[in-house]
Amino acid sequence: MIESNDISLPQLQNWMQGILVKGRPSADERMTIESVVNQSQRLSALRHLNIYRSSYIARLRACMQNQFVALAYALGAGLFESFADQYLDSYPSESYTLNTLGEKFPAFLEKTRPDASLEQKESWPDFIIELAGFEYRLSEIFDQEAAGDQMVLTPNTPDNLLKLTPVLHLFHHQFPICQYYLDFIQNKEPDLPFPGKTYCAVTRRDYKLGLFVIRGAQYHFLKSMQEGKSVKKSMKYLAKNFEFKIEDLEKIWPEWKSTFIASGFLSV
Amino acid sequence: MIKKRDQYREIINALPNPGLGLGLRSKHFNYILEHNPAVDWFEVISENFMDSGGRPRHILRQVAERYPLVMHGVSLSIGSTDPLNKEYLGKLKSLAAEVKPLWISDHLCWTGVNSLNTHDLLPVLLNEESLKHICSRIRIAQDFMERPLVFENPSTYLTFKQSTIPEWEFLKYMAEETGCGLLLDVNNVFVSAFNNDFDPVNYINQLPHDRIVQMHIAGHQHCGDYIIDTHDRNVVREVWKLFSQAWQLTGGVATLLEWDSNIPEFDVYHAELLKAKQYMNRMTGYDLDADVQNYLDAAVSNPVDFLVNDFKW
Numbered sequence: 120m121i122e123s124n125d126i127s128l129p130q131l132q133n134w135m136q137g138i139l140v141k142g143r144p145s146a147d148e149r150m151t152i153e154s155v156v157n158q159s160q161r162l163s164a165l166r167h168l169n170i171y172r173s174s175y176i177a178r179l180r181a182c183m184q185n186q187f188v189a190l191a192y193a194l195g196a197g198l199f200e201s202f203a204d205q206y207l208d209s210y211p212s213e214s215y216t217l218n219t220l221g222e223k224f225p226a227f228l229e230k231t232r233p234d235a236s237l238e239q240k241e242s243w244p245d246f247i248i249e250l251a252g253f254e255y256r257l258s259e260i261f262d263q264e265a266a267g268d269q270m271v272l273t274p275n276t277p278d279n280l281l282k283l284t285p286v287l288h289l290f291h292h293q294f295p296i297c298q299y300y301l302d303f304i305q306n307k308e309p310d311l312p313f314p315g316k317t318y319c320a321v322t323r324r325d326y327k328l329g330l331f332v333i334r335g336a337q338y339h340f341l342k343s344m345q346e347g348k349s350v351k352k353s354m355k356y357l358a359k360n361f362e363f364k365i366e367d368l369e370k371i372w373p374e375w376k377s378t379f380i381a382s383g384f385l386s387v
Numbered sequence: 388m389i390k391k392r393d394q395y396r397e398i399i400n401a402l403p404n405p406g407l408g409l410g411l412r413s414k415h416f417n418y419i420l421e422h423n424p425a426v427d428w429f430e431v432i433s434e435n436f437m438d439s440g441g442r443p444r445h446i447l448r449q450v451a452e453r454y455p456l457v458m459h460g461v462s463l464s465i466g467s468t469d470p471l472n473k474e475y476l477g478k479l480k481s482l483a484a485e486v487k488p489l490w491i492s493d494h495l496c497w498t499g500v501n502s503l504n505t506h507d508l509l510p511v512l513l514n515e516e517s518l519k520h521i522c523s524r525i526r527i528a529q530d531f532m533e534r535p536l537v538f539e540n541p542s543t544y545l546t547f548k549q550s551t552i553p554e555w556e557f558l559k560y561m562a563e564e565t566g567c568g569l570l571l572d573v574n575n576v577f578v579s580a581f582n583n584d585f586d587p588v589n590y591i592n593q594l595p596h597d598r599i600v601q602m603h604i605a606g607h608q609h610c611g612d613y614i615i616d617t618h619d620r621n622v623v624r625e626v627w628k629l630f631s632q633a634w635q636l637t638g639g640v641a642t643l644l645e646w647d648s649n650i651p652e653f654d655v656y657h658a659e660l661l662k663a664k665q666y667m668n669r670m671t672g673y674d675l676d677a678d679v680q681n682y683l684d685a686a687v688s689n690p691v692d693f694l695v696n697d698f699k700w
Contacts, residue, residue: 126549128517129468132500132509139505157546159584161612167545167582170613175505182506212504215462215475216434264440326442 126150138168139175140211179207179220186221187254189303193247193311202228218258225252242314246294253296260288260321261328272380274373276387278350281376284386286323289342291316297332324383331382336361337375341384391526395535395566402490402568402600405455407660408643416446418653426657428455430643433491434462437478451486457601457641458488462504465524465538466497466511476531483532489641490600492537492570495521495558510543513550513557518564525565537600539570542578542607542616554579555593562598569594571637572603573629574622574645578614587629596636604630604663605645619648621659631666639667 126134134150137143156164183203184191191199206227212220228251232244265286272281290297295312297319302309318338320331333341339361343353354372358365379385406427411419413435418424429450436447450456462475483491496508511517529536540558552560562569571594580587604627606620622630622644630642644660 128512128520129500131512131547131549132468132497135509136500136503136505139507139509140503155548157548157583159546159582162582164545166613170544170582170615171507171509174615175507178506212499212506213502215472215498215504216438217506218438262439262441262443323441326445 126155131155135168135171139172141208142172176204176207179212180204182217182220183207183224186258187224187251189300190247190250190254192303193250193299205231218262221251221255221258225255243311245314246296246311249292249294249296250299253290253292253300256288256290257300257321257328257330260286260323263323265323272385272387274377274380276380278376280387281344281350281385282387283341283344283384284322287341287345287384288321289338289345290319290321291338292319295332297321297330301330301332320382320384322383329383336363340375341379391530392564392566395529399535399537399566399568399598399600404639404641405457405489406641407663408457408641409656409660410459410643410645410647411447411450411456412646412650413443413446414650415653415656416442420446420449422653423453424653424657426454426660428457428489428641430457430459431486431488433458433460433479433482436486437482447486456486456488457643458483458486458491459539460491460493461506461508462498463493463528463536464496464498464504465493465528466495466509466517466521467500468497468520469500469502471524471527471531473531476528480532483534490537490568491532491534492539492568492601494539494541495554495561496541508541510541510545510547511557512547513552513554515551518552518557518560522561522564525561525567529565529567535565535567537568537570539572539603540575540579542572542575542582544582544613544615546583553585553590553593555590559593559595559598562595567598568600569598570601570603571599571633571640572605573633574603574605574607574626575616577623577626577629578607578616581614588632591629591633591636594636596638599633599637599640601641601643602630602633602637603643603645617648618645622662627662627666630663634667 130150134155152164152168156167158164159167180200180203183206184199187199194202206224209227210223214220225248228244228248232248234241234244263286293316294314295317297317299309299312316335318333318335320333320341322329336357340353340357343356344350348356350372354365354368357363357368408428408430409426411429411431431447436443458479460479464472479491494508495511497511498507498509499505511521525536525538538558538561540554558569561567571591573591576587576590579585580590604622605616605618606622608615608617608619642663644656644663646656646659650656
């Protein structure tokens with residue numbers, strides 16, 4: 120056993136952090152709790168230390184729950200907590216902000232999926248991983264740096280002036296992730312969905328997020344605009360690569376334009 | 388040549404007393420902007436805004452135009468043996484340049500080592516080695532920020548066998564050596580005193596009162612044989628009494644009510660703050676048995692919501 124006078128400051132901090140984060144000291148195991156921590160009138164040294172240990176776990180669990188509300192609902196409290204605990208054990212926070220705590224969670228879920236070693240994959244882990252990734256991206260978009268967040272456009276704004284707003288983000292999923300998320304936040308208590316290719320757009324207007332389920336053609340059109348192509352060129356791109364007729368696209372464009380403006384996808 | 392420490396001390400001495408303030412919480416953003424409530428000032432959690440390019444920063448800019456602000460951080464980790472995080476300090480400085488706070492505070496604590504962050508305010512070792520280490524880091528941080536910083540006594544749930552200096556004395560030396568200011572959290576004194584068997588009245592009597600620029604008051608959760616600093620309920624009478632004692636000793640300083648979990652409607656929060664006025668001019672005896680506490684069965688609240696983004700749809 121090490122005498123308390125022989126413990127350096129770095130040793131002591133490593134020891135305490137090891138107990139909080141891993142449940143065991145990461146430094147010299149000869150340092151017993153009783154040799155480092157005072158007991159008090161009411162509590163033993165171990166109980167004093169356990170207040171910090173319990174608080175560490177509870178705080179970070181609560182934070183994960185806050186960052187992945189829909190995922191926690193989809194998995195159920197017990198399973199979510201188990202995944203979150205494993206994640207926090209593998210990837211303790213390295214940031215000064217809790218906002219990025221869940222950054223590696225989607226990749227962690229992918230890496231540790233229960234059917235990883237099986238040839239025949241189940242579909243529910245794919246849903247869980249997609250949902251986790253989507254939720255984390257929402258938190259990033261919420262805080263994304265962007266000038267203004269305001270625009271004044273009308274259906275009469277000339278097409279050649281239109282471009283996508285910098286806070287528009289396009290997603291494609293193997294499951295109806297966006298609809299599931301929307302149903303969840305509207306307290307519709309959605310069931311786990313069946314697989315199905317879906318597309319969505321997320322934007323931010325007046326600093327509030329907007330989520331929109333869109334069609335595949337709209338996704339590819341907007342994607343083309345996001346790459347810097349004009350409205351005209353994006354229509355041509357869609358016609359060439361997805362077997363649309365340019366006349367049909369021109370016919371539907373006023374409706375799309377009006378919807379995109381109303382949804383805050385476009386700016387000038 | 389005037390030492391920087393003395394310059395910092397003079398700046399601290401000249402800080403104003405803006406009155407009674409509240410923590411700026413996302414739940415109240417809309418209310419504050421719509422009603423302009425008669426609050427003297429707001430304290431903001433620095434980490435909630437320093438990386439934000441979205442709504443929180445947008446709101447903060449508007450609040451800063453209407454009210455005096457103080458920036459209060461939880462991640463400086465002044466007691467850690469890791470190097471100071473210059474990226475963090477840089478962002479703190481940028482935010483301060485934008486919102487022009489009256490002062491910037493953090494805690495006498497460490498949050499992690501080896502690049503990890505436990506996101507807790509962990510207790511520092513209170514001995515000479517640690518004092519030297521912390522003072523040297525305060526000097527670096529203050530020089531980087533080009534202003535004195537203010538440090539708060541944390542709630543603690545343990546003490547180390549190696550500690551040789553009482554916390555109040557540690558804070559006094561720290562302020563003397565670096566010119567920093569102090570934020571006295573009277574609720575933290577009460578919580579730490581109960582958990583670690585010391586006399587809170589003596590603690591407050593012994594502090595260097597001329598270095599105290601701000602006080603915190605808050606509610607806590609009594610769990611029977613220990614107390615957790617939950618910031619989720621009304622201030623108990625014993626803490627008000629300590630506030631009254633500290634008010635007399637400091638001559639009155641900026642005072643803020645913290646409420647970070649189970650946050651009530653704005654008017655309830657504000658009304659609890661205004662109770663402070665009743666305790667400003669009282670000389671009260673100290674009676675530890677005064678309040679009846681309900682404890683044991685309640686789950687411990689873990690304030691975290693105020694540290695993470697709250698989406699608005």
